[in-house]
Amino acid sequence: MAAPRQTALERQYSLLGLMLIAPTVLVFCAVIVYPLVSAIYLSLFSVFTPTLQGGWVGLENYRSLLGSGEFWVSLRNNLVWTAGTLALQVLFGVGMALVLHQNLWFRSLARSLILFPYFVSTVVAVLVWKWVFNDLYGILNHVMMAAGIIDWPVDYLGTMPNAMISIILVGAWKYFPFVVIAVLARLQTIPEPLYEAARIDGAGPVARFFDITLPQLREVLVVIVLLRAIWDFKEFDLIYLMTGGGPVIATQTLPLLVYKEAFALNRMGMAAAYAVVMMAIMLVFMVLYIRRTRERRP
Amino acid sequence: MTAIRRVLFNLFAWTVVLAVAFPLFWMIVTSVKPQSELFRRPPTFLPETVTFEHYWTLLTRTGFLDYFRNSVILSVATTLTVVAIATLGAYSLVRFRYRGRESLAFLVLFTYLLPSVVLIIPLYLMLVTLGVSNTIFSLVIAYTTFALPYALWLLRSFMAGIPEDLESAALVDGASRMGAFRDIILPQLLPGIISTALFTFILSWNEYLYALVLVNSDAARPLTTGVMSMLISAFNIEWSLLMAASVMMSVPLIVAFAFLQSYLTSGFGAGGVKG
Numbered sequence: 001m002a003a004p005r006q007t008a009l010e011r012q013y014s015l016l017g018l019m020l021i022a023p024t025v026l027v028f029c030a031v032i033v034y035p036l037v038s039a040i041y042l043s044l045f046s047v048f049t050p051t052l053q054g055g056w057v058g059l060e061n062y063r064s065l066l067g068s069g070e071f072w073v074s075l076r077n078n079l080v081w082t083a084g085t086l087a088l089q090v091l092f093g094v095g096m097a098l099v100l101h102q103n104l105w106f107r108s109l110a111r112s113l114i115l116f117p118y119f120v121s122t123v124v125a126v127l128v129w130k131w132v133f134n135d136l137y138g139i140l141n142h143v144m145m146a147a148g149i150i151d152w153p154v155d156y157l158g159t160m161p162n163a164m165i166s167i168i169l170v171g172a173w174k175y176f177p178f179v180v181i182a183v184l185a186r187l188q189t190i191p192e193p194l195y196e197a198a199r200i201d202g203a204g205p206v207a208r209f210f211d212i213t214l215p216q217l218r219e220v221l222v223v224i225v226l227l228r229a230i231w232d233f234k235e236f237d238l239i240y241l242m243t244g245g246g247p248v249i250a251t252q253t254l255p256l257l258v259y260k261e262a263f264a265l266n267r268m269g270m271a272a273a274y275a276v277v278m279m280a281i282m283l284v285f286m287v288l289y290i291r292r293t294r295e296r297r298p
Numbered sequence: 299m300t301a302i303r304r305v306l307f308n309l310f311a312w313t314v315v316l317a318v319a320f321p322l323f324w325m326i327v328t329s330v331k332p333q334s335e336l337f338r339r340p341p342t343f344l345p346e347t348v349t350f351e352h353y354w355t356l357l358t359r360t361g362f363l364d365y366f367r368n369s370v371i372l373s374v375a376t377t378l379t380v381v382a383i384a385t386l387g388a389y390s391l392v393r394f395r396y397r398g399r400e401s402l403a404f405l406v407l408f409t410y411l412l413p414s415v416v417l418i419i420p421l422y423l424m425l426v427t428l429g430v431s432n433t434i435f436s437l438v439i440a441y442t443t444f445a446l447p448y449a450l451w452l453l454r455s456f457m458a459g460i461p462e463d464l465e466s467a468a469l470v471d472g473a474s475r476m477g478a479f480r481d482i483i484l485p486q487l488l489p490g491i492i493s494t495a496l497f498t499f500i501l502s503w504n505e506y507l508y509a510l511v512l513v514n515s516d517a518a519r520p521l522t523t524g525v526m527s528m529l530i531s532a533f534n535i536e537w538s539l540l541m542a543a544s545v546m547m548s549v550p551l552i553v554a555f556a557f558l559q560s561y562l563t564s565g566f567g568a569g570g571v572k573g
Binding site: 031105254 | 307308311312314315316318319321322324325328336337339340341383384386387389390391393394395396399402404405406407408409411412413414415416417418419420421422423424426439440442443446447450475476500503504506507511521522525526529537540541543544547548551554555559
């Protein structure tokens with residue numbers, strides 16, 4: 001008698017579970033799954049943005065994409081930007097987390113100050129940095145000239161390689177706090193006896209870092225690197241607002257190219273093709289990251 | 299010896315911290331300098347005369363207050379919608395068993411990582427076809443694409459942290475599943491809901507790309523694109539005004555940030571890093 005009632009209750013529960021998830025599924029289908037599928041479909045068309053008229057071109061968009069120099073330049077820029085800013089974020093982020101883990105004066109104030117760049121709007125960050133970088137009245141040029149590092153004001157955003165270096169640095173400044181938060185959380189869970197044992201064995205601070213801290217951080221660092229690689233790769237706001245992809249297309253990454261094709265050159269289908277290719281490249285990192293998170297779940 | 303090393307370490311650490319925070323300090327300083335002092339050489343690191351004229355200009359002679367109002371409506375609407383849907387969804391994903399549950403969790407994570415530029419073209423077409431483009435409503439729809447996966451993923455990890463025993467006890471005592479949800483789960487989840495709401499609010503407040511593409515009228519423009527349009531439309535750039543706008547724009551974030559202090563380690567970082 002008990003067994004069928006149990007299944008009836010279980011069936012009732014799974015029905016309730018489905019009802020609770022239904023709004024999520026509906027919204028997901030409407031605003032994510034449907035647009036995603038139609039982006040792929042759209043990439044097989046040639047569409048003129050203002051009128052939204054166009055026709056089927058099959059794989060023609062993809063063929064001209066792979067043959068265009070602009071795609072390869074943007075991909076290269078995208079990789080340079082991602083690798084550069086990611087490396088700085090991780091190096092600086094881990095270093096800062098180690099510092100903030102120590103007994104610092106006014107530690108919570110220091111932590112808040114460090115985390116703030118991450119929370120502030122990209123628009124605000126860009127405006128402030130553009131003002132700092134300003135070639136005539138910017139504080140950076142003034143300080144550099146006063147210190148005798150440069151004799152003449154430098155154009156930080158209008159020439160290469162300055163523009164790429166500048167956005168990489170601003171990107172590192174904006175996003176390294178993410179690494180700090182994640183690493184700091186992990187540092188707090190490393191058991192203190194590990195360090196005491198190493199200290200008794202005569203290990204110095206450097207040896208303790210490489211023998212204990214780094215191996216303990218390894219797993220969280222892999223996840224951080226994957227996650228940040230994905231986010232940096234798709235970054236639009238910061239680069240678009242800092243340089244607009246310029247000078248010419250020297251800092252133009254794939255997201256900027258997609259935007260330009262769709263809303264400046266009015267070629268929606270072509271833009272969708274670029275977006276699909278970009279997503280395919282990112283899929284590698286996404287699959288690695290998702291695998292990683294699933295493995296770690298008990 | 300150790301005392302000297304401690305002082306040196308602190309000096310070094312604080313130098314780095316202040317260097318990182320310098321642009322934010324510079325933003326505030328610039329916003330209260332009179333125009334004449336702004337272009338002085340050498341520049342003054344602390345303003346000789348403090349003026350709030352730029353804030354006054356910003357509030358009375360620009361569209362800033364309209365943008366601000368739009369941003370508040372937009373962010374609050376997005377946050378309420380998303381958190382309501384995601385709380386039910388997270389409860390379902392963590393505490394119920396049905397087919398497709400695991401694939402759904404996988405889909406959530408996947409969309410959490412999806413680039414906006416892929417979705418923006420079809421979304422733009424969709425919203426134009428529906429005739430709702432250029433409204434705050436259209437932005438709420440668009441913001442759901444990144445805010446819902448994010449909130450769902452975050453709430454899911456908060457939900458998983460609530461022990462099952464209490465809920466089971468309530469069920470044994472005769473409570474219905476939804477009764478147990480209301481009386482047992484919701485009160486325990488409240489800190490998680492609050493921090494998810496604050497993070498979602500911050501994400502929506504800072505969003506730029508969708509606002510750039512979907513809205514081109516001042517009536518619906520939020521702060522991000524609104525303030526940038528002030529930069530582009532000005533004949534000669536009034537940096538003090540822009541810095542004042544930046545400060546004002548960051549005030550709600552500072553408030554949210556202050557509330558979040560205690561949740562920091564379980565928020566942005568943990569949402570993505572701890573599965």
